Amino acid sequence: MDESNHELEQATVWLLACARGDAKAFQRLYRMEAPRMLALARRLCGDPGLAEEALQDTFVQAWRNAARFRPEKGSARAWLYALLRYRLINQHRRTRRYDAEALPGDDWPDPGPTPEQCSMQADRRRAMRECLRGLQGDRRRPILMAFYHGFTYEQIAETLAVPLGTIKSRVRTGLKGLQECLRL
Amino acid sequence: MIPDHQEEQRLLIAEYVLGLHRGEQAVEIERWLAEDEQAARQAAYWREHWVGAAELLEPARLPLGLWRRVARETGIAVPWWRGLWQSAPAWRFASAALLVALVLAVGPLRQPAPVYTVVLQAPGEAAQPGWRITVADNGDLQLTPLTQQADYHADRSVQFWTLENNAEGPRSLGLVEPGRTLVIPAEQVGGVESGQLFELTLEPPGGSPKDRPTGPVLFVGRAVAL
Numbered sequence: 112m113d114e115s116n117h118e119l120e121q122a123t124v125w126l127l128a129c130a131r132g133d134a135k136a137f138q139r140l141y142r143m144e145a146p147r148m149l150a151l152a153r154r155l156c157g158d159p160g161l162a163e164e165a166l167q168d169t170f171v172q173a174w175r176n177a178a179r180f181r182p183e184k185g186s187a188r189a190w191l192y193a194l195l196r197y198r199l200i201n202q203h204r205r206t207r208r209y210d211a212e213a214l215p216g217d218d219w220p221d222p223g224p225t226p227e228q229c230s231m232q233a234d235r236r237r238a239m240r241e242c243l244r245g246l247q248g249d250r251r252r253p254i255l256m257a258f259y260h261g262f263t264y265e266q267i268a269e270t271l272a273v274p275l276g277t278i279k280s281r282v283r284t285g286l287k288g289l290q291e292c293l294r295l
Numbered sequence: 296m297i298p299d300h301q302e303e304q305r306l307l308i309a310e311y312v313l314g315l316h317r318g319e320q321a322v323e324i325e326r327w328l329a330e331d332e333q334a335a336r337q338a339a340y341w342r343e344h345w346v347g348a349a350e351l352l353e354p355a356r357l358p359l360g361l362w363r364r365v366a367r368e369t370g371i372a373v374p375w376w377r378g379l380w381q382s383a384p385a386w387r388f389a390s391a392a393l394l395v396a397l398v399l400a401v402g403p404l405r406q407p408a409p410v411y412t413v414v415l416q417a418p419g420e421a422a423q424p425g426w427r428i429t430v431a432d433n434g435d436l437q438l439t440p441l442t443q444q445a446d447y448h449a450d451r452s453v454q455f456w457t458l459e460n461n462a463e464g465p466r467s468l469g470l471v472e473p474g475r476t477l478v479i480p481a482e483q484v485g486g487v488e489s490g491q492l493f494e495l496t497l498e499p500p501g502g503s504p505k506d507r508p509t510g511p512v513l514f515v516g517r518a519v520a521l
Binding site: 142147 | 305306309310313314315317321336337339340341342343344345346347348349350351352353354355356357358361362364365366368369371460461463
């Protein structure tokens with residue numbers, strides 16, 4: 112088991128302990144998960160102050176609602192990220208214009224004409240990275256803009272100066288490609 | 296509107312998890328996910344997979360005080376001295392005995408009694424203590440020189456740091472004038488725990504240009520509870 116998987120399991124154990132009122136476990140969960148969540152929050156809202164506020168609220172919500180977490184439905188990490196993204200996407204409209212900030216995956220080359228089959232023996236998270244690499248850049252980029260920047264279809268179209276219909280088509284084709292690769 | 300066609304439904308879920316649907320449309324999808332177990336499972340799979348993309352980001356440095364704000368808002372923040380008091384009955388007895396002894400020895404206390412101390416030594420020079428730190432029960436910290444220390448370069452600054460946890464990294468407690476006692480108020484110090492690391496580093500004039508030490512460690516030590 113690699114370190115990342117160990118962390119993932121550890122986070123789940125700690126979140127379950129939070130549901131029993133274990134404050135130490137909560138602090139450990141915060142220390143392990145908060146740094147990368149803050150990185151994502153900053154990208155999503157483009158405002159360091161709002162990002163911190165969102166992270167704070169997310170952990171407060173996580174502590175109060177830990178009893179609702181169901182490990183059989185997913186990992187604690189996925190649960191925490193969902194809380195954070197939901198809060199930022201639904202409660203804050205991004206005000207900063209997209210400034211051509213580099214996205215993870217920008218430097219991945221486009222796949223050749225015959226995309227490699229994605230190995231499903233790998234875990235889900237690694238599989239997602241492999242499958243994203245397998246997408247054409249013009250499909251991958253708008254999807255990543257939605258994920259990392261919280262952009263809507265309209266914002267992506269405006270930023271990339273591409274017609275809305277074209278963007279929707281590219282995103283949907285890309286998502287179908289991911290679906291097939293991930294066998295969802 | 297939720298489509299009837301299964302493939303369209305799956306695509307809608309993928310879009311929703313990605314955050315591409317907002318407002319009423321999102322509310323309608325959420326209602327559907329709450330009622331349709333298979334659709335909810337599909338959404339959970341997507342969320343789990345997207346963690347892989349989030350893990351590509353470099354972790355950010357957590358701002359000072361963010362954890363304290365979380366702890367305060369959740370109601371789990373306990374003053375460190377109260378935690379120590381409540382969690383270790385032996386400490387209660389020992390501290391009370393120490394206080395009684397001090398009162399008997401020196402009369403009514405004017406200064407708060409120290410509850411932590413740190414001896415800062417040059418790295419690898421255990422026999423050469425350079426500074427002593429005392430943390431009073433009101434949380435104020437005092438840094439006191441133990442030796443004459445005029446040997447620093449005149450064009451450099453000495454900076455005082457503490458490391459509460461590895462996730463947050465070192466935190467600056469300010470610049471130090473060699474040979475001078477420094478008192479730092481509790482709100483700037485934050486909580487101190489046994490084993491907490493303190494160090495003095497040699498930095499460019501005015502202090503480290505980064506949010507962490509950049510120069511050599513002059514003195515280092517860990518907090519010991521009294």
